[in-house]
Every structure is written in structure tokens, then in C-alpha cells.
Amino acid sequence: MRDETGSILPLVLGYAMIAIALIIVTTAVTSVYITQKRIDGIAAAAALAGSDGFTLTVVGDSAVATLSDEDIWNQATTVVEASSGDVVLVSARTDDGVTAIVEVSVQWHPPLVSMLLPEGFTLTSTATSRTALDSD
Template sequence: MLALVAIFVCANATSLYLAQKRLDALADAAALAGADGFTITLAGDDPQARLEADAVHAQATEIVDAVGSGAVLVAAGTPDGVSARVTVATVWHAPIVSLFVPEGVPLESTATSRTALR
């Protein structure tokens, strides 16, 4: 019986770990897409890439919606005009429900990506 409980807990822990890694990858992808939504402006003779919070949010929303994994976009914006910061969240549900594993665990991931042009 103890061995069976250990197997259930290990299977659930592995599932939780993989769910967090998938959410991290989604946050990275959404932040990267947001950082690619820059506009180029001229400051004298120097071109500068600037991010707008609305553009970052729109790009991140498209990525999160396209994946369709049940994750939601919590926040997306630019703290400094050259970086995109995105936070996504979901709830993990154990594939094998037992007394030792909670039914649902909230997961959240935040990623930051900078524009390629500075």
C-alpha cells in the first residue's frame, strides 16, 4: 500500500513539474512576442526601438490564445519601454487524485524579454 501511495505522489509531482515548465515556456513565448512588437522612432539620426504597453499586451494575448492550454494572461506590459514583461497563470489538477495531493494548485509564471534593437 505504501509503495502504491509513493507511485501516486511521484506521478502527481511529475505532472505538476511538467505543468509549471509548460507555463514557463508559454510566458517566455508571450514575452518574446511582446518584445517583437516595437515601433521604430528617430531620435536625431539614431533609430530607437520603443515598446508600448498596449502593443505588448496585444502580442502576448495572441500567443496565449493561440496555445489554448487553459492558461490566462494576468499581466503584460513594458516597465521601461525596451522590455516586455508577461505574467500567465493556470490551475494544475492532479491526474491521480488522492488524500496526499491537493485537487488544484494555482500556478503562475512571469517572463521578461528585451527588444532586439536598442
């Protein structure tokens, strides 16, 4: 008869390593998702603030709201600075004079250091918002 006694320690260690790797990767993916959603909100708020920084002029019988790159930048900077220290305003501009386009970025780092994950990377978000007083 063959002796079937042995140690299950290698099997337990193997499953424990798989479980730890799964926890590390899941935590990192969740962190990336939450960080991306956070900067999406900051970009949207900055674009909305930028679109409210219009200059109102009267042309004939109607009022015309016009945006400038400088006004959008100033409004968006205020929102980004109030949000958190790690978010960076990349660009704030208008292509048509009525739409604010704002891009923000943040450097993401994994919450748990691991050989399974990169050291970090840059996440960006772009948002647009039109002025409340559209000239069209």
C-alpha cells in the same frame, strides 16, 4: 513448540498501500513539474513576441524602438491563445519601454484523485524579453 504459521496478507497489503501512495505522489509531482515547464515556455514565447511589438521612431540620426503596455498585451495574447485553452495571461507590461514583462498562470489539478494531494492550485510564470533594437 510454538506454531509459526500465519498469514502474510497484512504485510503484503501494507506494502501495496505504500507503493500505491508513492505512485500517486510521484505522478502528481511529475505533473506539476511538466506543467510548470510548459507555462515557463509559454511565458517566454509571449514575452519574446511582446518585445517584437515595438514602435519604431526616428530621433535625429538614430532609430529608437519603444514598447507600450498595449502592444505587449496584444502580442502576448496571441501567443497565449495559440498555446492552449487553460493558460491565462495575467499581465503584460513594460517598466522601461524596452523590456517586455509577461506573467501567465494555469490552474493545476492532480492527474490522480487522492486524499494525499490537494485538489489543485495555481502555477504562475513570469518572463522578460528586451527589444532587438535597444535604444541604449
